[in-house]
Amino acid sequence: MAVKELPVVPSARPGTMAAGAAMERIRERRPVFEKQKCNLCRECLFYCPDAALAVDQGEVRVDLRFCKGCGICAVECPVRAITMVPEYAGNRGFIEK
Protein backbone atom coordinates (compact mmCIF):
# COMPACT_ATOMS: atom_id res chain seq x y z
CA MET A 1 0.00 0.00 0.00
CA ALA A 2 1.41 3.36 -0.98
CA VAL A 3 0.02 6.02 1.35
CA LYS A 4 0.52 9.53 0.03
CA GLU A 5 2.93 11.78 1.88
CA LEU A 6 0.90 14.76 3.08
CA PRO A 7 1.39 17.75 5.36
CA VAL A 8 0.46 16.83 8.96
CA VAL A 9 -2.02 19.73 9.07
CA PRO A 10 -4.33 19.51 6.03
CA SER A 11 -3.30 22.66 4.18
CA ALA A 12 -2.08 24.06 0.88
CA ARG A 13 0.46 26.73 -0.06
CA PRO A 14 -0.92 29.89 -1.73
CA GLY A 15 -1.82 29.38 -5.37
CA THR A 16 -1.47 25.61 -5.33
CA MET A 17 -5.22 25.02 -5.36
CA ALA A 18 -6.40 27.61 -7.94
CA ALA A 19 -3.58 26.91 -10.39
CA GLY A 20 -4.89 23.44 -11.17
CA ALA A 21 -7.71 22.62 -13.55
CA ALA A 22 -10.27 21.99 -10.79
CA MET A 23 -13.13 23.67 -12.62
CA GLU A 24 -12.32 21.77 -15.80
CA ARG A 25 -12.98 18.57 -13.92
CA ILE A 26 -16.40 19.58 -12.68
CA ARG A 27 -17.70 21.91 -15.43
CA GLU A 28 -20.31 20.38 -17.72
CA ARG A 29 -20.73 23.34 -20.06
CA ARG A 30 -18.71 26.36 -21.04
CA PRO A 31 -19.86 29.76 -22.37
CA VAL A 32 -19.00 30.66 -25.97
CA PHE A 33 -19.37 34.33 -27.03
CA GLU A 34 -20.49 35.61 -30.42
CA LYS A 35 -18.45 38.76 -30.88
CA GLN A 36 -20.75 40.04 -33.67
CA LYS A 37 -23.82 40.05 -31.37
CA CYS A 38 -22.13 41.29 -28.16
CA ASN A 39 -22.67 45.00 -27.39
CA LEU A 40 -20.23 44.98 -24.42
CA CYS A 41 -23.02 45.92 -21.97
CA ARG A 42 -21.16 43.90 -19.26
CA GLU A 43 -24.37 42.51 -17.81
CA CYS A 44 -22.77 39.02 -17.86
CA LEU A 45 -19.77 40.27 -15.85
CA PHE A 46 -22.03 41.58 -13.09
CA TYR A 47 -24.04 38.35 -12.83
CA CYS A 48 -21.12 35.90 -12.98
CA PRO A 49 -20.94 34.40 -9.43
CA ASP A 50 -17.27 33.49 -9.84
CA ALA A 51 -16.00 36.71 -11.45
CA ALA A 52 -14.72 34.52 -14.25
CA LEU A 53 -15.60 37.04 -16.99
CA ALA A 54 -13.72 40.17 -18.04
CA VAL A 55 -13.63 42.56 -20.99
CA ASP A 56 -10.25 42.21 -22.59
CA GLN A 57 -9.13 43.94 -25.78
CA GLY A 58 -12.68 44.87 -26.82
CA GLU A 59 -14.37 41.54 -26.15
CA VAL A 60 -15.75 39.47 -23.26
CA ARG A 61 -13.43 36.63 -22.29
CA VAL A 62 -13.90 33.82 -19.80
CA ASP A 63 -11.22 32.55 -17.44
CA LEU A 64 -11.87 28.82 -17.60
CA ARG A 65 -9.86 28.18 -14.43
CA PHE A 66 -12.76 29.74 -12.51
CA CYS A 67 -15.87 29.23 -14.68
CA LYS A 68 -18.03 26.44 -13.21
CA GLY A 69 -20.35 26.41 -16.22
CA CYS A 70 -23.51 27.55 -14.44
CA GLY A 71 -24.84 29.39 -17.51
CA ILE A 72 -26.17 32.45 -15.66
CA CYS A 73 -24.34 34.70 -18.14
CA ALA A 74 -26.15 33.10 -21.08
CA VAL A 75 -29.54 33.57 -19.39
CA GLU A 76 -28.87 37.20 -18.48
CA CYS A 77 -27.33 38.30 -21.82
CA PRO A 78 -29.91 40.76 -23.30
CA VAL A 79 -28.75 40.16 -26.89
CA ARG A 80 -28.33 36.38 -26.63
CA ALA A 81 -24.66 36.50 -27.57
CA ILE A 82 -23.69 33.61 -25.24
CA THR A 83 -24.22 29.90 -25.92
CA MET A 84 -23.44 27.15 -23.39
CA VAL A 85 -21.54 24.34 -25.08
CA PRO A 86 -21.21 20.85 -23.47
CA GLU A 87 -17.74 19.96 -22.18
CA TYR A 88 -18.44 16.25 -22.16
CA ALA A 89 -18.39 13.87 -25.07
CA GLY A 90 -21.63 11.95 -25.15
CA ASN A 91 -22.75 10.48 -21.83
CA ARG A 92 -19.49 8.74 -20.95
CA GLY A 93 -18.43 11.57 -18.70
CA PHE A 94 -14.94 12.44 -19.91
CA ILE A 95 -13.83 15.90 -20.86
CA GLU A 96 -13.54 16.62 -24.57
CA LYS A 97 -10.14 18.19 -25.15
Add this chain to the structure above:
Amino acid sequence: MRLLLNGNEAAAHAARLARVEVLASYPITPAAPVMEKITQFIAEGSMKCNFVRVESDHSAMAAALGAAMAGARSFLITNSQGLAYMSEVLYHTSGLRQPVVMAVVNRALAAPHSRFPEHGDVVAQETCGWVQLFCENNQEVLDSLIQAFRLGEDEGVRLPVMVNYEGYIQSHTRETVDVPEQEAIDNFLPLVRRPVLDVNNPLAVNTVTGPELYMDYKYHQDAALQHAGEVLEEVSGAYARITGRDWGGAVSGYRLEDADIVLVAMGSLVSTARLAVDDLRAAGEKAGLLKIRLFRPFPAAAVRESLQAARAIIALDKNIVYGAGGALARELRAGLYGFPAAPVYSYILGLGGRDVGVEDLAGIYRQVSEQLGSGTAPAPYQWYGL
Protein backbone atom coordinates in the same frame (compact mmCIF):
# COMPACT_ATOMS: atom_id res chain seq x y z
CA MET B 1 3.22 20.68 48.07
CA ARG B 2 0.28 18.63 49.38
CA LEU B 3 -3.10 20.36 49.13
CA LEU B 4 -6.67 19.36 49.76
CA LEU B 5 -8.20 19.73 46.28
CA ASN B 6 -11.36 18.72 44.51
CA GLY B 7 -11.06 17.46 40.93
CA ASN B 8 -11.84 20.84 39.42
CA GLU B 9 -9.19 22.57 41.53
CA ALA B 10 -6.70 19.86 40.62
CA ALA B 11 -7.46 20.50 36.93
CA ALA B 12 -6.91 24.25 37.39
CA HIS B 13 -3.55 23.61 39.11
CA ALA B 14 -2.56 21.36 36.19
CA ALA B 15 -3.37 24.17 33.74
CA ARG B 16 -1.31 26.59 35.83
CA LEU B 17 1.67 24.22 36.00
CA ALA B 18 1.41 23.53 32.25
CA ARG B 19 1.60 27.30 31.66
CA VAL B 20 -1.57 27.27 29.57
CA GLU B 21 -1.66 30.41 27.42
CA VAL B 22 -5.27 30.42 26.21
CA LEU B 23 -8.40 29.28 28.02
CA ALA B 24 -11.61 29.50 26.00
CA SER B 25 -14.60 28.63 28.12
CA TYR B 26 -18.35 28.76 28.44
CA PRO B 27 -19.67 27.89 31.90
CA ILE B 28 -21.38 24.55 32.44
CA THR B 29 -22.11 22.48 35.56
CA PRO B 30 -20.10 20.73 36.98
CA ALA B 31 -17.02 21.89 35.00
CA ALA B 32 -17.35 25.66 35.53
CA PRO B 33 -15.35 25.87 38.79
CA VAL B 34 -12.19 24.99 36.79
CA MET B 35 -12.72 28.21 34.84
CA GLU B 36 -13.33 30.13 38.07
CA LYS B 37 -10.14 28.81 39.62
CA ILE B 38 -8.05 29.57 36.53
CA THR B 39 -9.42 33.13 36.32
CA GLN B 40 -8.50 33.47 40.00
CA PHE B 41 -4.94 32.37 39.19
CA ILE B 42 -4.86 34.93 36.35
CA ALA B 43 -6.20 37.71 38.62
CA GLU B 44 -3.61 36.85 41.31
CA GLY B 45 -0.85 36.93 38.72
CA SER B 46 0.19 33.32 39.31
CA MET B 47 -0.81 32.41 35.76
CA LYS B 48 -0.28 34.31 32.50
CA CYS B 49 -3.17 33.20 30.34
CA ASN B 50 -5.63 34.74 27.91
CA PHE B 51 -9.16 33.98 29.04
CA VAL B 52 -11.50 34.10 26.04
CA ARG B 53 -15.16 34.54 26.92
CA VAL B 54 -17.38 32.94 24.31
CA GLU B 55 -21.12 32.57 23.78
CA SER B 56 -21.19 28.77 23.50
CA ASP B 57 -19.16 25.59 23.82
CA HIS B 58 -19.05 25.34 20.02
CA SER B 59 -17.26 28.70 19.97
CA ALA B 60 -15.05 27.72 22.92
CA MET B 61 -13.75 24.74 20.96
CA ALA B 62 -13.31 26.88 17.84
CA ALA B 63 -11.39 29.53 19.80
CA ALA B 64 -9.13 26.93 21.40
CA LEU B 65 -8.49 25.41 17.98
CA GLY B 66 -7.65 28.82 16.51
CA ALA B 67 -5.32 29.59 19.40
CA ALA B 68 -3.57 26.25 18.97
CA MET B 69 -3.15 26.88 15.24
CA ALA B 70 -1.52 30.21 16.11
CA GLY B 71 0.96 28.20 18.22
CA ALA B 72 -0.43 28.82 21.72
CA ARG B 73 -0.84 26.13 24.36
CA SER B 74 -4.60 26.03 24.76
CA PHE B 75 -6.91 24.36 27.22
CA LEU B 76 -10.62 24.04 27.81
CA ILE B 77 -13.14 22.32 29.97
CA THR B 78 -16.68 21.14 29.45
CA ASN B 79 -19.07 18.22 29.82
CA SER B 80 -22.35 16.65 28.67
CA GLN B 81 -24.43 19.11 26.60
CA GLY B 82 -21.39 21.34 26.05
CA LEU B 83 -19.31 18.44 24.76
CA ALA B 84 -22.14 17.36 22.46
CA TYR B 85 -22.43 20.93 21.16
CA MET B 86 -18.66 20.99 20.50
CA SER B 87 -18.82 17.77 18.53
CA GLU B 88 -18.35 19.26 15.06
CA VAL B 89 -15.26 21.22 16.11
CA LEU B 90 -13.83 18.21 17.98
CA TYR B 91 -13.45 16.54 14.60
CA HIS B 92 -11.90 19.69 13.11
CA THR B 93 -9.36 19.80 15.94
CA SER B 94 -8.23 16.19 15.54
CA GLY B 95 -8.32 16.40 11.73
CA LEU B 96 -6.20 19.55 11.84
CA ARG B 97 -3.87 17.74 14.27
CA GLN B 98 -3.87 20.41 16.98
CA PRO B 99 -2.74 19.37 20.50
CA VAL B 100 -5.53 21.07 22.46
CA VAL B 101 -6.09 19.59 25.92
CA MET B 102 -9.57 19.42 27.43
CA ALA B 103 -10.82 18.37 30.85
CA VAL B 104 -14.19 16.64 30.49
CA VAL B 105 -16.13 16.52 33.75
CA ASN B 106 -18.41 13.63 32.79
CA ARG B 107 -22.13 14.21 33.22
CA ALA B 108 -25.20 12.44 31.83
CA LEU B 109 -26.73 13.75 28.61
CA ALA B 110 -30.32 14.97 28.40
CA ALA B 111 -33.15 14.03 28.02
CA PRO B 112 -34.31 13.89 30.71
CA HIS B 113 -32.11 16.70 31.97
CA SER B 114 -29.48 15.61 34.47
CA ARG B 115 -26.59 17.19 36.34
CA PHE B 116 -25.14 13.92 37.53
CA PRO B 117 -22.15 11.78 36.60
CA GLU B 118 -21.75 8.99 34.05
CA HIS B 119 -19.65 8.42 30.90
CA GLY B 120 -22.37 8.80 28.25
CA ASP B 121 -21.11 12.23 27.17
CA VAL B 122 -17.58 11.13 26.30
CA VAL B 123 -18.60 7.75 24.91
CA ALA B 124 -20.79 9.64 22.42
CA GLN B 125 -17.54 11.21 21.13
CA GLU B 126 -15.60 7.95 20.85
CA THR B 127 -14.99 8.38 17.11
CA CYS B 128 -13.87 12.02 17.18
CA GLY B 129 -10.15 11.23 16.94
CA TRP B 130 -9.08 12.63 20.32
CA VAL B 131 -6.96 10.70 22.80
CA GLN B 132 -9.32 9.84 25.70
CA LEU B 133 -7.91 9.29 29.19
CA PHE B 134 -9.90 8.44 32.35
CA CYS B 135 -8.89 9.27 35.92
CA GLU B 136 -9.68 7.35 39.10
CA ASN B 137 -8.95 10.14 41.60
CA ASN B 138 -8.02 13.81 41.84
CA GLN B 139 -4.29 13.18 41.94
CA GLU B 140 -4.61 11.39 38.64
CA VAL B 141 -6.63 14.33 37.26
CA LEU B 142 -3.73 16.67 37.92
CA ASP B 143 -1.07 14.22 36.73
CA SER B 144 -2.93 13.12 33.60
CA LEU B 145 -3.66 16.68 32.48
CA ILE B 146 0.04 17.58 32.68
CA GLN B 147 0.93 14.37 30.81
CA ALA B 148 -1.78 15.15 28.24
CA PHE B 149 0.06 18.24 26.97
CA ARG B 150 3.29 16.33 26.46
CA LEU B 151 1.44 13.45 24.81
CA GLY B 152 -0.61 15.63 22.45
CA GLU B 153 2.36 17.82 21.51
CA ASP B 154 4.66 14.85 20.80
CA GLU B 155 6.06 15.11 17.26
CA GLY B 156 4.69 11.70 16.29
CA VAL B 157 1.25 12.33 17.83
CA ARG B 158 0.12 15.95 17.33
CA LEU B 159 -3.45 15.27 18.42
CA PRO B 160 -5.89 16.70 20.97
CA VAL B 161 -6.37 14.94 24.31
CA MET B 162 -9.44 14.66 26.56
CA VAL B 163 -8.90 13.95 30.24
CA ASN B 164 -12.08 12.60 31.84
CA TYR B 165 -13.19 12.69 35.45
CA GLU B 166 -16.70 12.44 36.82
CA GLY B 167 -18.91 15.26 37.99
CA TYR B 168 -19.32 15.59 41.77
CA ILE B 169 -17.79 12.17 42.59
CA GLN B 170 -14.47 13.70 41.53
CA SER B 171 -15.14 17.33 40.52
CA HIS B 172 -16.60 18.39 43.87
CA THR B 173 -14.95 15.95 46.31
CA ARG B 174 -11.75 16.97 48.07
CA GLU B 175 -8.76 14.66 48.35
CA THR B 176 -5.13 15.14 49.22
CA VAL B 177 -3.28 16.01 46.03
CA ASP B 178 0.44 16.40 45.67
CA VAL B 179 1.04 19.48 43.51
CA PRO B 180 4.48 19.32 41.85
CA GLU B 181 6.89 22.25 41.78
CA GLN B 182 6.78 24.52 38.72
CA GLU B 183 10.43 23.88 37.89
CA ALA B 184 9.92 20.13 37.72
CA ILE B 185 6.97 20.53 35.35
CA ASP B 186 8.84 23.09 33.21
CA ASN B 187 11.56 20.47 32.68
CA PHE B 188 9.02 17.76 31.94
CA LEU B 189 6.93 19.89 29.62
CA PRO B 190 8.91 22.32 27.48
CA LEU B 191 6.68 24.55 25.34
CA VAL B 192 6.41 23.31 21.77
CA ARG B 193 5.17 25.79 19.19
CA ARG B 194 4.10 24.72 15.71
CA PRO B 195 2.15 27.71 14.38
CA VAL B 196 0.07 26.99 11.31
CA LEU B 197 -1.40 30.49 11.17
CA ASP B 198 1.77 32.40 10.34
CA VAL B 199 1.73 35.75 8.49
CA ASN B 200 5.19 35.05 7.11
CA ASN B 201 4.20 31.68 5.73
CA PRO B 202 0.55 31.93 4.69
CA LEU B 203 -1.33 28.68 4.11
CA ALA B 204 -4.83 27.68 3.11
CA VAL B 205 -5.74 25.52 6.12
CA ASN B 206 -8.53 22.92 6.19
CA THR B 207 -8.77 22.84 2.42
CA VAL B 208 -11.54 21.08 0.54
CA THR B 209 -10.06 17.64 -0.09
CA GLY B 210 -11.23 15.28 -2.80
CA PRO B 211 -11.38 11.50 -2.91
CA GLU B 212 -7.75 11.37 -4.11
CA LEU B 213 -6.37 12.67 -0.77
CA TYR B 214 -9.00 12.51 2.01
CA MET B 215 -8.47 8.82 2.81
CA ASP B 216 -4.70 9.25 3.02
CA TYR B 217 -5.12 12.11 5.51
CA LYS B 218 -7.37 9.86 7.60
CA TYR B 219 -4.86 7.00 7.44
CA HIS B 220 -2.13 9.26 8.85
CA GLN B 221 -4.50 10.58 11.55
CA ASP B 222 -5.48 7.09 12.69
CA ALA B 223 -1.86 5.93 12.70
CA ALA B 224 -0.93 8.94 14.87
CA LEU B 225 -3.74 8.10 17.32
CA GLN B 226 -2.61 4.46 17.53
CA HIS B 227 0.95 5.69 18.08
CA ALA B 228 -0.29 7.88 20.99
CA GLY B 229 -0.83 4.68 22.99
CA GLU B 230 2.88 3.87 22.78
CA VAL B 231 3.91 7.44 23.54
CA LEU B 232 1.68 7.43 26.65
CA GLU B 233 3.77 4.61 28.15
CA GLU B 234 6.91 6.70 27.64
CA VAL B 235 5.27 9.90 28.98
CA SER B 236 3.90 8.08 32.06
CA GLY B 237 7.35 6.67 32.74
CA ALA B 238 9.04 10.05 32.43
CA TYR B 239 6.43 11.58 34.74
CA ALA B 240 6.93 8.81 37.27
CA ARG B 241 10.65 9.56 37.33
CA ILE B 242 10.06 13.18 38.42
CA THR B 243 7.08 12.69 40.76
CA GLY B 244 7.29 9.06 41.88
CA ARG B 245 3.73 8.50 40.65
CA ASP B 246 3.26 5.96 37.87
CA TRP B 247 -0.29 5.63 36.56
CA GLY B 248 0.80 2.79 34.36
CA GLY B 249 0.29 4.00 30.81
CA ALA B 250 -2.77 2.63 29.02
CA VAL B 251 -3.93 -0.02 31.51
CA SER B 252 -2.94 -1.15 34.97
CA GLY B 253 -3.77 -4.30 36.85
CA TYR B 254 -4.56 -4.71 40.53
CA ARG B 255 -4.14 -8.14 42.16
CA LEU B 256 -4.33 -9.67 38.71
CA GLU B 257 -1.83 -12.48 39.32
CA ASP B 258 -3.79 -15.72 39.82
CA ALA B 259 -7.13 -13.79 39.53
CA ASP B 260 -10.02 -15.93 38.25
CA ILE B 261 -12.62 -13.22 37.79
CA VAL B 262 -11.48 -9.74 36.74
CA LEU B 263 -13.46 -6.52 37.06
CA VAL B 264 -12.70 -4.05 34.26
CA ALA B 265 -13.56 -0.38 34.79
CA MET B 266 -12.76 3.22 33.90
CA GLY B 267 -12.87 6.41 35.96
CA SER B 268 -14.02 6.65 39.56
CA LEU B 269 -15.34 3.06 39.54
CA VAL B 270 -11.71 1.93 39.52
CA SER B 271 -11.07 3.23 43.02
CA THR B 272 -14.32 1.63 44.22
CA ALA B 273 -13.39 -1.65 42.52
CA ARG B 274 -10.00 -1.72 44.28
CA LEU B 275 -11.79 -1.83 47.63
CA ALA B 276 -14.22 -4.48 46.35
CA VAL B 277 -11.30 -6.63 45.20
CA ASP B 278 -9.64 -6.30 48.61
CA ASP B 279 -12.86 -7.36 50.36
CA LEU B 280 -13.36 -10.30 47.99
CA ARG B 281 -9.74 -11.41 48.41
CA ALA B 282 -10.17 -11.25 52.20
CA ALA B 283 -13.19 -13.54 51.78
CA GLY B 284 -11.04 -16.03 49.85
CA GLU B 285 -12.15 -15.09 46.31
CA LYS B 286 -9.59 -14.84 43.52
CA ALA B 287 -10.71 -11.39 42.38
CA GLY B 288 -8.71 -8.95 40.27
CA LEU B 289 -9.11 -5.56 38.63
CA LEU B 290 -8.03 -4.17 35.29
CA LYS B 291 -8.11 -0.39 35.08
CA ILE B 292 -8.61 1.08 31.63
CA ARG B 293 -6.90 4.45 31.74
CA LEU B 294 -6.79 4.95 27.98
CA PHE B 295 -10.06 4.45 26.10
CA ARG B 296 -8.88 5.93 22.79
CA PRO B 297 -6.80 4.57 21.25
CA PHE B 298 -8.17 1.38 22.81
CA PRO B 299 -5.23 -0.66 24.15
CA ALA B 300 -6.45 -4.04 22.85
CA ALA B 301 -3.02 -5.71 22.95
CA ALA B 302 -2.40 -4.71 26.58
CA VAL B 303 -5.91 -5.85 27.51
CA ARG B 304 -5.34 -9.25 25.88
CA GLU B 305 -2.08 -9.67 27.73
CA SER B 306 -3.56 -8.64 31.08
CA LEU B 307 -6.64 -10.89 30.79
CA GLN B 308 -5.10 -14.01 29.30
CA ALA B 309 -5.37 -16.04 32.51
CA ALA B 310 -8.82 -14.84 33.62
CA ARG B 311 -11.76 -17.28 33.72
CA ALA B 312 -14.40 -14.55 33.56
CA ILE B 313 -14.33 -10.83 32.81
CA ILE B 314 -16.80 -8.30 34.21
CA ALA B 315 -17.17 -5.10 32.17
CA LEU B 316 -18.52 -2.22 34.25
CA ASP B 317 -20.04 0.47 32.03
CA LYS B 318 -21.29 3.82 33.27
CA ASN B 319 -22.76 4.43 29.84
CA ILE B 320 -25.33 2.93 27.53
CA VAL B 321 -24.87 2.85 23.78
CA TYR B 322 -28.58 2.55 23.02
CA GLY B 323 -29.39 -0.66 21.25
CA ALA B 324 -25.87 -2.02 21.58
CA GLY B 325 -24.88 -2.12 25.29
CA GLY B 326 -21.84 -0.88 27.19
CA ALA B 327 -19.01 0.78 25.30
CA LEU B 328 -16.29 -0.86 27.40
CA ALA B 329 -17.84 -4.34 27.10
CA ARG B 330 -17.99 -3.92 23.33
CA GLU B 331 -14.31 -2.93 23.18
CA LEU B 332 -13.29 -5.83 25.43
CA ARG B 333 -15.20 -8.40 23.38
CA ALA B 334 -13.84 -7.00 20.11
CA GLY B 335 -10.30 -6.80 21.47
CA LEU B 336 -10.37 -10.36 22.83
CA TYR B 337 -12.10 -11.92 19.83
CA GLY B 338 -10.07 -14.61 18.13
CA PHE B 339 -7.86 -15.11 21.17
CA PRO B 340 -8.53 -17.80 23.76
CA ALA B 341 -10.36 -15.60 26.23
CA ALA B 342 -12.84 -15.78 29.06
CA PRO B 343 -16.48 -14.73 28.64
CA VAL B 344 -17.27 -11.03 29.16
CA TYR B 345 -20.21 -10.31 31.49
CA SER B 346 -21.46 -6.81 30.72
CA TYR B 347 -23.14 -4.58 33.32
CA ILE B 348 -24.72 -1.17 32.72
CA LEU B 349 -24.71 0.71 36.02
CA GLY B 350 -24.40 4.07 37.73
CA LEU B 351 -26.16 6.05 35.01
CA GLY B 352 -27.13 9.64 35.78
CA GLY B 353 -25.39 9.59 39.14
CA ARG B 354 -26.97 6.42 40.58
CA ASP B 355 -24.51 5.43 43.27
CA VAL B 356 -22.37 2.32 42.89
CA GLY B 357 -20.73 1.20 46.11
CA VAL B 358 -18.14 -1.39 47.08
CA GLU B 359 -20.89 -3.84 48.09
CA ASP B 360 -22.56 -3.45 44.66
CA LEU B 361 -19.39 -4.50 42.88
CA ALA B 362 -18.85 -7.40 45.28
CA GLY B 363 -22.47 -8.46 44.60
CA ILE B 364 -21.92 -8.33 40.85
CA TYR B 365 -18.79 -10.41 41.30
CA ARG B 366 -20.76 -13.08 43.19
CA GLN B 367 -23.51 -13.06 40.53
CA VAL B 368 -20.92 -13.71 37.84
CA SER B 369 -19.19 -16.32 39.96
CA GLU B 370 -22.49 -18.23 40.25
CA GLN B 371 -23.21 -17.93 36.52
CA LEU B 372 -19.73 -19.16 35.74
CA GLY B 373 -20.18 -22.09 38.13
CA SER B 374 -23.49 -23.08 36.53
CA GLY B 375 -22.11 -22.62 33.02
CA THR B 376 -24.56 -19.82 32.17
CA ALA B 377 -23.43 -17.90 29.09
CA PRO B 378 -23.25 -14.13 29.56
CA ALA B 379 -26.19 -12.03 28.37
CA PRO B 380 -25.32 -9.42 25.71
CA TYR B 381 -25.61 -6.90 28.56
CA GLN B 382 -27.65 -6.39 31.69
CA TRP B 383 -28.77 -3.42 33.71
CA TYR B 384 -27.70 -3.35 37.35
CA GLY B 385 -29.28 -1.41 40.20
CA LEU B 386 -32.71 -0.61 38.76
